[in-house]
Amino acid sequence: MTSTGPSFAGTLLDRRxxxxGLLARGGMSAVYRGVDTRLDRPVAIKIMDSRFADDRTFVDRFENEARSAARLHHPNVVAVHDQGFDTSAGPESKRAFLVMELVDGGTLRDLLDQRGALDVPLALTVFESVLSALAAAHAAGLVHRDVKPENVLIGRGGDAGGVAKVGDFGLVRAVAGSSTTSADVILGTVAYLSPEQVTSGSAGAPGDVYSAGILLYEMLTGRVPYSGDTALSVAYRHVNDDVPAPSREVPGLPPALDELVLRATRRDPNARPADAGAFLAEFARVREELGIARVPIPVPSAPVEEQPDVERTMPVMPTVPAAHGAGGPRGTQALPRDPRYAAPASAYPDTEPEAPAARSGLWTALWVLVGLLLVGGIATGVWWFMGGRWVEVPKVVGMEQQRAEQVLRQAELTPVVTEERHNTTPSGTVIRTEPENGSRALRGEQITVVVSLGRPVVPDIAPGTPLNHAEQAIRDMQLTPKHDPAADEYSAEVPKGTVVRVQPRPGSQANLGDQVTLIVSKGPPPTPVPQVTGMSKQEAFQALREAGFEPFEAGEEFAEGVPAGQVTRTDPQAGATPGNGQRVGVYVSNAVEVPVVIGQPTDRAVRILSRAGLSADADSGTGRFSFVVGQDPSPGTFVARGTTVHLEVIP
Structure with missing residues (x-):
């Protein structure tokens, strides 16, 4: 739906x-290309219709949602730079405006119009970007509420082609809170509405997951799963039918992709992934199993009238079915929440002719009854449209969980409890609600109740826990894991690379973000080199191998008192702990045992010593008839080769 409204081209908003030029115009805003004159950068400026500026509820929610969206810093989210209110034409024409990142390209709708069904690698590449953006938003407490191809922008600048970005976070919620819209407005595009949005108007993270599942279905098949002659028929198929597997439209699609779509589009919100982060984890696992790589995203060209604008999501008003137009994938028509509008036809048997007076009285009574029903219906409708569908979120912060849930249910709201650690709020006590107290909410809308788990405690990490699992357990407790390899220890019981213990000890209370030190096992302590001195070489080699070392011959040397052929020492030395499997050098003695030459003729004694590798020194010559009567070193002594033996001879 487009409208002709004043153009702001040439205006300087907020003196900045x-x-x-106009990029797109919708029923509730117009989007312009602009320039931030202070930073000299191109921007996109969305200027809301003037009728919202005087709505205090819209203004408050617009500012809150803009601030929340501005905190989203993610490569697949259209960045929100600023928000404000323009009064350049006077206070009576004040308009809210939003300054956003300018994405130069087209939309996913343009890409689908140009290509029809996308091939699987391209569809998964675009979808991963969309899910990543939604996961970041859900982690920050933001729900999009209107996920559709028109809100997925594809611009230039990606590493491998275009980059897909999701825009308009928070605007749908802001417009939904405005009293300028009907009290029974459903903001969302009929082809992508989750069942709970149709039936109760509640929109949470599971609703975004559902819409994302429909988006994936459309990218894989080229069409949305439901179409019909009226928007009502399309919406109630979401409520009453299960989304079919995309392979029915495109045979040959992997069953894992069918299951991914079906998981995301379960009619029961509790049967879907809890949020886009959980869905992204499932998606990544499926993609890895299928072995489908990312591909460049082509940048589509988009005509001006097809630029993304959240107000193409038109308000859905409660009307009778006869008022409905056709419901297609790109816009919504008038849509009642409850199909109980048409009374069933009744057949009355014609038994006897009635007297004219009786028939007249009957018709009078019927007309009176119809009049009463109409008056009652009008009164109910007036109450409904004037705000009966909205309630104020009560203050439950500081209450115990059970009491807070009771208070919210009494206010006709649906509490959804999440838990987180808190340094000061006692366990079981409400920290905050989302939306906060005092906000307007639809009757039956889900209100997130954040309950304290108390201060974090050091988790019970058993010895032998893998390091990455232990670190994640500590992060889950909102603490900071710290591993210093220099502090690791040997352990004969705990496998190498797993946790031996943590400091502080498990169960200790801490504050959010405190460090927990992980001591990791270096495996069994190394075996010391055994003492093999005095052994034969063969015995020494066997002993070293049994101790887990690799022995080798390092050479020969003299060692006093060690017989020839026996081990003198090892390198590393005995008792050292070099680590199992390391080589150990073995040194063998080359000592000579002094032979007995006493009583031998001197010349014979000299020859005996010479053959043993020793030299002789006779004190009185080597005459023909001389013989040895003493020697030094004494017989049996181990000496180095070449040692001189002093001989005492006579005559």
Whole structure:
């Protein structure tokens, strides 16, 4: 739906943002290309319709949602730079505006219009970007509420082609809170509405997951799963039918992709992934199993009238079915929440002719009854449209969980409890609600109740826990894991690379973000080199191998008192702990045992010593008839080769 409204081209908003050419115009806003004159950068400027500026509820929610969206810093989210209110034409024409990142390209709708069904690698590449953006938003407490191809922008600048970004976070929620819209407005596009949005108007993270599942179905098949002659028929198929597997439209699609779509589009929100982060984890696992690589995203060209604008999501008003137009994938038509509008036809048997007076009285009574029903219906409708569908979120912060849930249910709201650690709020006590107290909410809407788990405690990490699992357990407790390899220890019981213990000890209370030190096992302590001195070489080699070392011959040397052929020492030395499997050098003695030459003729004694590798020194010559009567070193002594033996001879 487009409208003709005043153009802001040429205006300088907030003395900073110059408005240039119109990019798109919708029923509730117009989007312009502009320039931030302070930073000299191109921007996109969305200027809301003037009727919202006087709505205090819209203004408050617009500011809150803009601030929340501005905190989202993610490569697949259209960045929100600023928000404000323009009064350049006077206070009576004040308009809210939003300054966003300018994405130069087209939308996913343009890409689908140009290509039809996308091939699987391209569909998964685009979908991963969309899920990553939604996961970041859900982690920050933001729900999009209107996930559809028109809100997925594809611009230039990606590493491998285009980059897909999701825009308009928070605007749907802001418009939904405005009293300028009907009290029974459903903001969302009929082809992508989750069942709970149709039936109760509640929209949470599971609703975004459902819409993302429909988006994936459309990218894989080229069409949305439901179409019909009226928007009502399309919406109630979401409520009453299960989304079919995309392989029915495109045979040959992997069953894992069918299961991914079906998981995301379960009619029961509790049967879907809890949020986009959980869905992204399932998606990544399926993609890895299928072995499908990322591909460049082509940047589509988009005509001006097809630029993304959240207000193409038109308000859905409660009307009778006869008022409905056709419901297609790109816009919604008038849609009642409850199909109980048409009374069933009744057949009355014609038994006897009635007297004219009786028939007249009967018709009078019927007309009176119809009049009463109409008056009652009008009164109910007036109450409904004037705000009966909205309630104020009560203050439950500081209450115990059970009491807080009771208070919210009494206010006709649906509490959804999440838990987190808190340094000061006692366990079991409400920290905050989302939306916060005092906000307007639809009757039956889900209100997130954040309950304290108390201060974090050091988790019970058993010895032998893998390091990455232990670190994740500590992060889950909102503490900071720290591993210093220099502090690791040997352990004969705990496998190498797993946790031996943590400091502080498990169960200790801590504050959010405190460090927990992980001591990791270096495996069994190394075996010391055994003492093999005095052994034969063969015995020494066997002993070293049995101790887990690799022995080798390091050479020969003299060692006093060690017989020839026996081990003198090892390198590393005995008792050292070099680590199992290391080589150990073995040194063998080359000592000579002094032979007995006493009583031998001197010349014979000299020859005996010479053959043993020793030299002789006779004190009185080597005459023909001389013989040895003493020797030094004495017989049997181990000496180095070449040692001189002093001989005492006579005559």
């Amino acid at each position: 943002y110059r408005v240039d």
